[in-house]
Amino acid sequence: MRSLRKLLKSRTLYSLSGGILYLLLMGGCALDIARERVGTPLDIEAYEELKVGESDLGVSLEKLGAPHLIERENDDSETHLWWVHRDLADINFRFQFPVSVLGYRHNVFQYFQGDEQSNTFHLVFDDAGNLLSKEVQIAEDYLELDEEGVEGRFHISPRVEYSFLLDGDADIDDYDELFHRGPYFGLDIGYQPVAPLTLGLNVGYQQYQGRHLEDAQVPTQFHDLELYSAEISVRLQVPFEVFSNIFDYQELRRVLLTEDPALYDGWLLYVEGTVGVTFNEDVPVEIQNVRTGDFIDDGLVLSNTAGVGIEYSLKHMSFRLGGTLRTLDAFESGNSPLADDLEELNIWGVSASLSLKF
Secondary structure, three states: OOEEOOOOOOOOEEEEOOHHHHHHOOOOEEEEEEEEEEOOOOOHHHHHHOOOOOOEHHHHHHHHOOOOEEEEOOOOOEEEEEEEEEEEEEEEEEEEOOOOEOOEOOEEEEEEEEEEEEEEEEEEEEOOOEEEEEEEEOOOOOOEEOOOOOOOEEEEEEEEEEEEEEEOEOOOOEHHHHEOOOEEEEEEEEEEEEOOEEEEEEEEEEEEOEOEEOOOOOOEEEOOEEEEEEEEEEEEEEEOHHHHOOOOHHHHHHHHHHOOOOOOOEEEEEEEEEEEEEEEOOEEEEEOOEEEEEEEEOEEEEEEEEEEEEEEEOOOEEEEEEEEEEEEOOOEEOOOOOOOOOOOEEEEEEEEEEEEEO
């Protein structure tokens, strides 16, 4: 019998917003997952200890707790007791037309499934309180509450990226013409409450060496662009097997709602979105070997990242490889005569990370 962590208490409702896909796909996709568990989780081991013809009403109540429903026969010869645990779930995926008209977006495709599972113990006693019969109805994917379980999973993930394109207008030229492409080093700290969702805090450092423009009318040297970022993240990860059973609701329910984050081994697809701030150092510029001020003034700008990739997951670690688009708001122009109107910087890159899970 697999065990469910404390995360799934007697009444648990969680919702995974489609905002992840909205961020990555310009609002065209949305995924909503909701689950509600009602009633006290059923103790399978205690139920199995009860023996017909041997156990009585007092022992049954001591092991199983108070019943949810009691019925008596008209002649009071038999008493029926029920213990009930309800499990309700909805999965709603929709692809909408990206452009809204007066606030309305048409659903191009929508997939919605929901069901309710009732897990029950049914015990029958005679007028003396002796157990006459017992019956159990348990859904296949029902997981018993484990009071000693660990809530969710924590992740520590060193990350490295290589930026292959610095896209954006830096007034006198594109950023890619003024700075060399370079690496990003980061550390992600995350919490995975349920299998498909990880919430995190990402910090990172980037350095892009300034170029020497020998073809300019006068020799110009840009100093390095150094960036320090801190962003909160939301990552959605699902096994590739989901796509081969996309219309099998029971399989989707198992993977998205009942799969234990600690137990899955195999390949996953992930999408990730982050939002936060980035601090940039000032960027001096030299013309004919004479410093003429700062091309970019130091400051704090808003930043966000969208990423998609593949992950191989093991019990205590996982490996990820993907692509990223990191967007930084426009920098503050410095006092150099070369720049007056800087625009946002879009950094395209590939990333790799190793995640330790505990």
